[in-house]
Amino acid sequence: MLDKNGIAKRIAQELRDGWYVNLGIGIPTLVANYIPEGISVEFQSENGLLGMGPFPYEGEEDADMINAGKQTVTTLPGASIFDSSTSFAMIRGQHVQLTVLGAMEVADNGDIANWKIPGKMVKGMGGAMDLVASAENIIVAMMHANKAGESKLLTECTLPITGVQCVKKVVTNLAVMDITPEGFKLLERAPGVSVEEIQNATAGRLVVEGEIPEMIL
Amino acid sequence: MINKVVSDADSAIDGIQDNMTLMLGGFGLCGIPENSIGALVKSGVKGLTCISNNAGVDDFGLGLLLQGRQIKKMVSSYVGENDEFERQMLSGELEVDLIPQGSLAERCRAGGAGIPAFFTPAGYGTEIAEGKEVREFNGKPHILESALTADFAIVKAWKGDTNGNLVYKGTARNFNPAIAMAGKITIAEVEELVEPGELDPNFIHTPGIFIQRIFQGEKYEKRIEQRTVRMRD
Numbered sequence A: 001m002l003d004k005n006g007i008a009k010r011i012a013q014e015l016r017d018g019w020y021v022n023l024g025i026g027i028p029t030l031v032a033n034y035i036p037e038g039i040s041v042e043f044q045s046e047n048g049l050l051g052m053g054p055f056p057y058e059g060e061e062d063a064d065m066i067n068a069g070k071q072t073v074t075t076l077p078g079a080s081i082f083d084s085s086t087s088f089a090m091i092r093g094q095h096v097q098l099t100v101l102g103a104m105e106v107a108d109n110g111d112i113a114n115w116k117i118p119g120k121m122v123k124g125m126g127g128a129m130d131l132v133a134s135a136e137n138i139i140v141a142m143m144h145a146n147k148a149g150e151s152k153l154l155t156e157c158t159l160p161i162t163g164v165q166c167v168k169k170v171v172t173n174l175a176v177m178d179i180t181p182e183g184f185k186l187l188e189r190a191p192g193v194s195v196e197e198i199q200n201a202t203a204g205r206l207v208v209e210g211e212i213p214e215m216i217l
Numbered sequence B: 001m002i003n004k005v006v007s008d009a010d011s012a013i014d015g016i017q018d019n020m021t022l023m024l025g026g027f028g029l030c031g032i033p034e035n036s037i038g039a040l041v042k043s044g045v046k047g048l049t050c051i052s053n054n055a056g057v058d059d060f061g062l063g064l065l066l067q068g069r070q071i072k073k074m075v076s077s078y079v080g081e082n083d084e085f086e087r088q089m090l091s092g093e094l095e096v097d098l099i100p101q102g103s104l105a106e107r108c109r110a111g112g113a114g115i116p117a118f119f120t121p122a123g124y125g126t127e128i129a130e131g132k133e134v135r136e137f138n139g140k141p142h143i144l145e146s147a148l149t150a151d152f153a154i155v156k157a158w159k160g161d162t163n164g165n166l167v168y169k170g171t172a173r174n175f176n177p178a179i180a181m182a183g184k185i186t187i188a189e190v191e192e193l194v195e196p197g198e199l200d201p202n203f204i205h206t207p208g209i210f211i212q213r214i215f216q217g218e219k220y221e222k223r224i225e226q227r228t229v230r231m232r233d
Helices: A006-011 A027-034 A085-091 A128-132 A193-203 B034-043 B065-067 B083-090 B101-113 B178-179
Strands: A020-023 A042-045 A049-052 A077-079 A098-101 A104-107 A138-141 A169-171 A174-179 A181-191 B021-024 B050-051 B071-076 B095-098 B117-120 B134-137 B140-146 B151-162 B183-194 B212-214
Touching: A006 A027, A006 A138, A006 A169, A020 A027, A027 A098, A027 A138, A042 A085, A085 A128, A085 B101, A085 B178, A098 A128, A104 A193, A128 B101, A181 A193, B034 B151, B034 B183, B065 B083, B101 B117, B101 B140, B101 B178, B151 B178, B178 B183
Parallel strands: A020 A042, A020 A098, A098 A138, A138 A169, B021 B050, B021 B151, B050 B071, B071 B095, B151 B183, B183 B212
Antiparallel strands: A042 A049, A049 A077, A169 A174, A174 A181, B117 B140, B134 B140
16 A cells, blocks of 8 residues: 555656646645656646745745745746746646646546535635646546545545546555546556455446556555 | 825725725735735725635735625635634625636736636536536637626735836736736835836836836735745755
8 A cells, every 4th residue: 555655656657758747735746756767847836836846945935935835945947937827828728738636536537526525625726627627637646535434436526526527547545547438447556455455445437457567666 | 107106005005995896916925915905904994805816814914804804705716724714704704706716817817908708618517617608619618707807906016116017026926917907906015116217128027007006015024824944965
């Protein structure tokens, strides 16, 4: 089974040289720590920054330099800064090649819910609806089950959705799956996890064809 | 030549009355018009509709206006950092219109650019699309979103000249340029107010035509919401 860093490490293997990538808050942010050797990507933060660098050294924090999670960050050489409408032109106009974000639920048709729990959590969608509506390549990074132990991979989302039929791939602590017309297609198992365990933990349609290899991290 | 320079935040907000619609720049607490918000708190103006990406935190930014029950309605994309906001919303005291962040930015930009509405894929098939026109372009469904404007727009820049030309610093730019265009009257508060000619015309972010009033803020606290650092090797 993977921990959050393991999920991030596996997703980092999906990065390709030259891509512009938007990472959501939580597990997705960790992906930046595992960029494969020989690959160069630029991270986009939707508050208006391309070429986002690591957190600043202590004492060098700048209130005017934050990411979309409102964390203090730095810029890398070659970075650029722009306004919010330009930022979402990059996103809506499909200039960003990959979006990685977290989710509360994913349906086996690619629907995603990650912005609202009616009556409980009403923080807002931020940029998530724009990101999922437009990105060509969306990977969801999340735990396979919620805190109550229920599957987050469903036949249909029970929470208000963020976008329809948009997720392409899901990486959890148990498995890597593609979204296909037949449902979640199991591609890889996490180290030490059996196909049966993944089947038992998945409420949505799961397609298992042939031998399922274990992830190589 | 009309003089756009006002002496301080109190004079800048002159004319903002109960039940008006305001737009305010900023992302989280980054690039918010701190001095103008302080003046609005002091003025006691009420029933405001505030269009702003976020609603501040409990004791800073727009949270200060929420504390005083001065806001009737918030139009935002993300309001997660404010307990008082959540309390007022769940109790029904505060109306809230949540809008996808890109649509919010574009609706402000459109409002200032003379574009009454536009189609976007963001939010299609979700509850925010309810009641909105849907049309397919290139085989993909889009929803119609309308432009936003405001009685007053308030932005914060790093430097500005007395003509109203503005330069922002870092990610404090965020919503400020779009919002600057969308106010019937736009107020700019700046950290440093300079004479015309001191800012390079090649590097102006917001041209002065969009700004009606400008002043140098008395002080900037620039609070950091999430102070994240790395260890030195």
